[in-house]
Amino acid sequence: MVQFLVEAVTNNRTNVTRPMNVRETAKIGEGAFGTVLRAYLKDVEQPGQEIEWMGPFAIKKVPAQTEYKSRELAILRKTCHPNVVTLEFFFTYPNPEDRNKLYQHLVMESLPCNLQSEISNYRHSGMILPLKHIQVYSFQLARALNYLHSYGICHRDIKPSNILINPDSLILKICDFGSAKRLLPSEPSVAYICSRFYRAPELIVGCSVYTTQIDVWGLGCVLGEMFIGQPVFQGHDSMLQLREISKLLGPPEKSFIYESNPSYNGPMYSRKLFTAGLSSRFKHVFSHATPEGVELLMKVLVYRPQKRYRARDVMAHQFYDSLRSPDFTVTSRTTATKLKIANMLFNFSDYELSTLGPLTGKLLPSK
Numbered sequence: 001m002v003q004f005l006v007e008a009v010t011n012n013r014t015n016v017t018r019p020m021n022v023r024e025t026a027k028i029g030e031g032a033f034g035t036v037l038r039a040y041l042k043d044v045e046q047p048g049q050e051i052e053w054m055g056p057f058a059i060k061k062v063p064a065q066t067e068y069k070s071r072e073l074a075i076l077r078k079t080c081h082p083n084v085v086t087l088e089f090f091f092t093y094p095n096p097e098d099r100n101k102l103y104q105h106l107v108m109e110s111l112p113c114n115l116q117s118e119i120s121n122y123r124h125s126g127m128i129l130p131l132k133h134i135q136v137y138s139f140q141l142a143r144a145l146n147y148l149h150s151y152g153i154c155h156r157d158i159k160p161s162n163i164l165i166n167p168d169s170l171i172l173k174i175c176d177f178g179s180a181k182r183l184l185p186s187e188p189s190v191a192y193i194c195s196r197f198y199r200a201p202e203l204i205v206g207c208s209v210y211t212t213q214i215d216v217w218g219l220g221c222v223l224g225e226m227f228i229g230q231p232v233f234q235g236h237d238s239m240l241q242l243r244e245i246s247k248l249l250g251p252p253e254k255s256f257i258y259e260s261n262p263s264y265n266g267p268m269y270s271r272k273l274f275t276a277g278l279s280s281r282f283k284h285v286f287s288h289a290t291p292e293g294v295e296l297l298m299k300v301l302v303y304r305p306q307k308r309y310r311a312r313d314v315m316a317h318q319f320y321d322s323l324r325s326p327d328f329t330v331t332s333r334t335t336a337t338k339l340k341i342a343n344m345l346f347n348f349s350d351y352e353l354s355t356l357g358p359l360t361g362k363l364l365p366s367k
């Protein structure tokens with residue numbers, strides 16, 4: 001346990017900056033860029049006063065003053081959504097091992113687990129997540145993406161370990177905005193983004209003017225992974241990733257590759273690797289999915305980003321129709337109680353409703 005006093009901690013809601021005590025208790029995550037620790041914060045006590053510790057929070061520490069990481073803070077400060085992790089406080093503070101090196105500390109609400117560990121826990125028992133859990137989690141993921149994409153924010157690293165969940169309540173929240181960026185139409189961005197198994201085909205062939213639709217590909221990979229208990233496309237290197245995709249989707253069209261990156265000179269994987277039709281391949285690979293689940297996957301795992309479903313189309317798909325029923329209940333994994341969660345799934349703000357357009361009627365529960 002480490003405890004220290006920080007002179008300037010900013011409260012993200014009130015914008016007030018003041019000194020606070022910070023107590024770090026355990027490491028809860030480790031990534032390529034930062035460490036995540038469980039922590040508690042409290043105001044500085046006046047003589048005779050006793051103040052309770054607030055928390056637990058999750059503090060993500062990343063080296064300060066890199067352009068890449070200040071985007072994470074800027075994006076987390078702007079977002080406010082039930083399915084996006086909330087930033088509570090932030091501050092910069094030196095690294096205990098090297099006092100000259102400053103670290104940015106992002107103090108976030110803490111969730112007990114991530115979707116990667118949930119999928120692997122079920123897998124180790126020879127099972128996959130219950131269908132209702134798959135529906136509830138993937139719906140919330142689509143809802144978070146619809147919100148982010150409505151502001152042009154692309155997460156750029158959708159994968160199960162960046163999706164936090166609470167298995168008691170089944171709430172889901174996206175985390176890790178370290179790769180996120182607001183994409184402007186026709187402005188190029190680096191194509192070398194996103195973890196390999198979850199990279200959209202346009203990124204693999206080197207497209208630099210991609211859209212937020214790369215996140216929807218990631219959603220498709222995560223949904224598929226919940227159905228089969230392991231990543232859908234497991235390429236051994238960047239190019240073999242495209243080969244894995246072509247095993248399911250068939251060879252990419254030359255025009256798709258050219259439109260994505262006119263100077264692409266890598267392998268085209270133009271030979272058909274299977275004789276069966278597209279629909280029977282999807283049914284075979286996702287044999288535990290319902291027909292509606294397979295149908296949805298076929299609308300999301302699509303080469304051309306323009307033809308790929310958008311996040312709001314995903315939410316309106318019939319795969320989620322049972323969630324819209326007034327009688328829908330789901331059993332919590334940890335407490336085994338039946339939960340009525342319509343309010344958690346459909347508590348759209350007026351802003352969110354304005355992003356749904358003509359899909360609103362189809363998407364909301366029947367009264």
Ligand SMILES: Nc1ncnc2c1ncn2[C@@H]1O[C@H](COP(=O)(O)OP(=O)(O)OP(=O)(O)O)[C@@H](O)[C@H]1O
Nearest residue numbers: 029031032033034036058108109110111114161176
């Ligand atoms: N708010 C949080 N509550 C609970 N756990 C969290 C929280 N934020 C992050 N974690 C845990 O810490 C891990 C790493 O966090 P994060 O992905 O933000 O760091 P990173 O350095 O960008 O990692 P990576 O390189 O894997 O993308 C997550 O997979 C998650 O398990």
